[in-house]
Amino acid sequence: MSSINQYIDLYLQHADLLNQGSHPLINAHRAAALSGLQTHGLPSRKDERYKYTDIDKALAPDYGLNLQRLSIPFSTRYQCRVPGMRSRLYHVVDDTLAGGDILDTPQIFVGPLTLFAERYPEKFKKYYDSESESGKSNALARLNTMLVQNGIVVFVAKGYKESDLLQFINLSAGGVPMLTNRRQLIILESGAEATILACNHSGSQIDHLTNEVVEVWQEEGSKLQYYTIDDTVASDSILNTTHIVQSAGSRLEYASITLSGGLARREVDIYLRGADASVQASGFVVGDGEQHVDNNLLVVHDAPACQSDVLYKYILDGQAVGAFAGKVYVSPGAEQTDSQETNANMCMSPEARMYTQPMLEIYADDVKCNHGSTVGQFNDNALFYMNQRGISPEDGRKLLQQAFAWDVIERIPLLPLRQRLMRMVESRFRLADSCNDCGICISKV
Amino acid sequence: MSQSPDNSIVRNIADKEYEYGFTTDVETEIIPQGLSEEVVRLISAKKGEPEWLLEFRLEAFRYWQTLEQPSWGHVDLPPIDYQAISYYADPRGKKRGPTEIDPELEKTFNKLGIPLNERLALSGVAVDAVMDSVSVKTTFKQQLAERGIIFCSISEAVANHPELVRKYLGSVVPYRDNYFAALNSAVFSDGSFVYIPKGVRCPMELSTYFRINAINTGQFERTLIVCDDGGYVSYLEGCTAPMRDENQLHAAIVEIVVCQDAEVKYSTVQNWYPGDKEGKGGVYNLVTKRGLLRGDRSKLSWTQVETGSAITWKYPSCVLKGNNSVAEFYSVAVTNNHQQADTGTKMVHLGSNTRSTIVSKGISAGHSQNTYRGLVRMGNRADGSRNYSSCDSLLLSPTCGAHTFPYVDVNNPTCVVEHEATTSKISEDQLMYCTQRGIPPEEAVALIVNGYAKDVLNKLPMEFAVEAQKLLSVSLEGSVG
Numbered sequence: 027m028s029s030i031n032q033y034i035d036l037y038l039q040h041a042d043l044l045n046q047g048s049h050p051l052i053n054a055h056r057a058a059a060l061s062g063l064q065t066h067g068l069p070s071r072k073d074e075r076y077k078y079t080d081i082d083k084a085l086a087p088d089y090g091l092n093l094q095r096l097s098i099p100f101s102t103r104y105q106c107r108v109p110g111m112r113s114r115l116y117h118v119v120d121d122t123l124a125g126g127d128i129l130d131t132p133q134i135f136v137g138p139l140t141l142f143a144e145r146y147p148e149k150f151k152k153y154y155d156s157e158s159e160s161g162k163s164n165a166l167a168r169l170n171t172m173l174v175q176n177g178i179v180v181f182v183a184k185g186y187k188e189s190d191l192l193q194f195i196n197l198s199a200g201g202v203p204m205l206t207n208r209r210q211l212i213i214l215e216s217g218a219e220a221t222i223l224a225c226n227h228s229g230s231q232i233d234h235l236t237n238e239v240v241e242v243w244q245e246e247g248s249k250l251q252y253y254t255i256d257d258t259v260a261s262d263s264i265l266n267t268t269h270i271v272q273s274a275g276s277r278l279e280y281a282s283i284t285l286s287g288g289l290a291r292r293e294v295d296i297y298l299r300g301a302d303a304s305v306q307a308s309g310f311v312v313g314d315g316e317q318h319v320d321n322n323l324l325v326v327h328d329a330p331a332c333q334s335d336v337l338y339k340y341i342l343d344g345q346a347v348g349a350f351a352g353k354v355y356v357s358p359g360a361e362q363t364d365s366q367e368t369n370a371n372m373c374m375s376p377e378a379r380m381y382t383q384p385m386l387e388i389y390a391d392d393v394k395c396n397h398g399s400t401v402g403q404f405n406d407n408a409l410f411y412m413n414q415r416g417i418s419p420e421d422g423r424k425l426l427q428q429a430f431a432w433d434v435i436e437r438i439p440l441l442p443l444r445q446r447l448m449r450m451v452e453s454r455f456r457l458a459d460s461c462n463d464c465g466i467c468i469s470k471v
Numbered sequence: 472m473s474q475s476p477d478n479s480i481v482r483n484i485a486d487k488e489y490e491y492g493f494t495t496d497v498e499t500e501i502i503p504q505g506l507s508e509e510v511v512r513l514i515s516a517k518k519g520e521p522e523w524l525l526e527f528r529l530e531a532f533r534y535w536q537t538l539e540q541p542s543w544g545h546v547d548l549p550p551i552d553y554q555a556i557s558y559y560a561d562p563r564g565k566k567r568g569p570t571e572i573d574p575e576l577e578k579t580f581n582k583l584g585i586p587l588n589e590r591l592a593l594s595g596v597a598v599d600a601v602m603d604s605v606s607v608k609t610t611f612k613q614q615l616a617e618r619g620i621i622f623c624s625i626s627e628a629v630a631n632h633p634e635l636v637r638k639y640l641g642s643v644v645p646y647r648d649n650y651f652a653a654l655n656s657a658v659f660s661d662g663s664f665v666y667i668p669k670g671v672r673c674p675m676e677l678s679t680y681f682r683i684n685a686i687n688t689g690q691f692e693r694t695l696i697v698c699d700d701g702g703y704v705s706y707l708e709g710c711t712a713p714m715r716d717e718n719q720l721h722a723a724i725v726e727i728v729v730c731q732d733a734e735v736k737y738s739t740v741q742n743w744y745p746g747d748k749e750g751k752g753g754v755y756n757l758v759t760k761r762g763l764l765r766g767d768r769s770k771l772s773w774t775q776v777e778t779g780s781a782i783t784w785k786y787p788s789c790v791l792k793g794n795n796s797v798a799e800f801y802s803v804a805v806t807n808n809h810q811q812a813d814t815g816t817k818m819v820h821l822g823s824n825t826r827s828t829i830v831s832k833g834i835s836a837g838h839s840q841n842t843y844r845g846l847v848r849m850g851n852r853a854d855g856s857r858n859y860s861s862c863d864s865l866l867l868s869p870t871c872g873a874h875t876f877p878y879v880d881v882n883n884p885t886c887v888v889e890h891e892a893t894t895s896k897i898s899e900d901q902l903m904y905c906t907q908r909g910i911p912p913e914e915a916v917a918l919i920v921n922g923y924a925k926d927v928l929n930k931l932p933m934e935f936a937v938e939a940q941k942l943l944s945v946s947l948e949g950s951v952g
Contacts, residue, residue, distance in 0.1 A: 373884035391866035
């Protein structure tokens, strides 16, 4: 029996409770999501995009949901500050904004989904879950829509450029095995700009699954920098569905960095719907133990003269499993498309596994599309070179690992953030317990 | 620079007809349409097969009945009515003996450039000519036999060398492999059987020419090549079919066993009827080809030029079981008009220090869809193995599609796998370079396209390379625009 049934039953039994803890505009989407789930169920590993991650198994444990909206205690000592950069810090526990100042001005809104639905119902209706009817919703997004009660909205009005870094610290902190349905809705009106950093941490060693949906709407000429970091524990799993729609001339810099955790699967769909839109998507994964990291990327060039540049790198140790699938789809008429996709991977141990699948599907002729993927080890010559100069093989390997990571990190344009990320990666290679800032993340090794 | 769609070269060549689309008026014995256990038994009986082979066919047929036609390919394959196909057609007629050849058949093969008369044949190429379900003639059999080489139709091999056929048939592609493999195993007709004994280097190219002639029939040939320790053989395969409005099914299996220190080169120029400009008719080419590099230091090289067929769905593959074995795959796939091709290879590295190379060139024109799909898998014992894949696609029209779906599975940290792919239209810089030097744009395009495919064409034996180049100009240059 499919594990989705337990959630469908749970919804059918507790729909009233769910609705009470949410907003009518959010509740309005539950029925369609339920019907979609009942019709299509969960994808199996026979479905191309889910080949390497068993969704049914991930959802099989009997997770609890915080239907009563009980407040979960957490420590605000999680700071994860980026030195040298002005930032607004928000703590998100489960699906709820638990700390940080809500911004609600004509230029910018940063706050809970329910409040946004209350204050701006028209905007909410325009953007929230708006692509699900066109068949672009997957089973996990449907599950989220069916069960989600609250979330986070970042709305930046036309022409407004938010200079502060908006930093969300997502904490899985419940005391019992829990499923969190987390939701982010990010809307940048034309010409707007914002930089968002989402850090995922874990406050306990208890099994926790986050089913996260991120919807991003970028209107003409807007610019978004969106970075996400997983720095959690082996008992913490995340299934993320990110849906990004870019209008003409918009720019997106997206990076996903997975340093530690259990199962992490990200399905990122980026639709370039207006001419001259561009996206740079990057990813860096360090996996060891029994980590399972699956990044599944789809970049759809629906309009002419758009650019996409994808770079994902993995370093796998222990029994870690890495999977990368990146499809660039060029629709008919999307001429002058320029697309580049690279996936480079290193397996460090005999039990590590890497599956890579860079794909091109092209229906226009005036295009320039490249992709490349490699799986290999460190260059012996480079190690020998360093060894000759007195650097021990172990240090040499670490240096090479850092250099390997640097190719991805250096694509992040903000210097303080870049330095901070590099430090996190370095401490990860040292197998340090935390990123050294607040020092309270629980042991990962 | 504009490549105007109405330039003269384009018009001239685009209008060129499929050269091999004629039919041969020959008395053909065709069994009634339909597929059932009785039909499988009938085919087996007509070929006078031993009991074990009939059993093999029946098992395959029963298994096939439990399967559904697969749909994962990037092709729009309409449902095939397997009951509307005749599974056995013998153009040798009822009255003639098996050794006599109808002069019409001989004429047909002459017209196709495949003389069955040994005196007229190019020296150095032995041919097994297969029309519909039977082998018409195999040339140079005697000379080859002197060296212990067996080159004959698979039916003859079943009769004369049953122990070899029984040992190897289905050992590389078992009938449970896939839907079309099960179908072929149930109803396979003629194909070639090659056995190269230990330490023998085959002195001439071996070649099979497949021709579908009869209407509403399918061709289900089966080829089995066994190259024993230290042997070498270069094998060529060519094929054509008449122009018909109905689609014809071609579901073949090629199995190759390469033993220790042996080398096999397998080259294909596939030119089945691709259908007309509106996409009507054409052959469905749904083929399973696989080589097992069983011995250490064995080598297998697949070279294919795919220009024909309405739908092509095939992945000549290599299982690199022997240590230090080497596999290569070179492919040019050209699609024009409404053709669809989903082709590529699988390289499964099991032994240590194995090496594989994949070079694939796709060229799409008209409204066609051209897909490269490949798998490179490094097993956990494939220490120090390497793969390099390069897949390029050239797009010649705004309405065609070029797709690349490579899969890389690495289960061993000492392996190195590299994959790269590019898709683009013809480079403006290259065109500019040519035109600056006085080469007219149309010729420049032709030149660049030929240069693009050269890497692969160079791997073909000479006689085939010439044919392949001609084919390219017909299939492809006509659509440059």
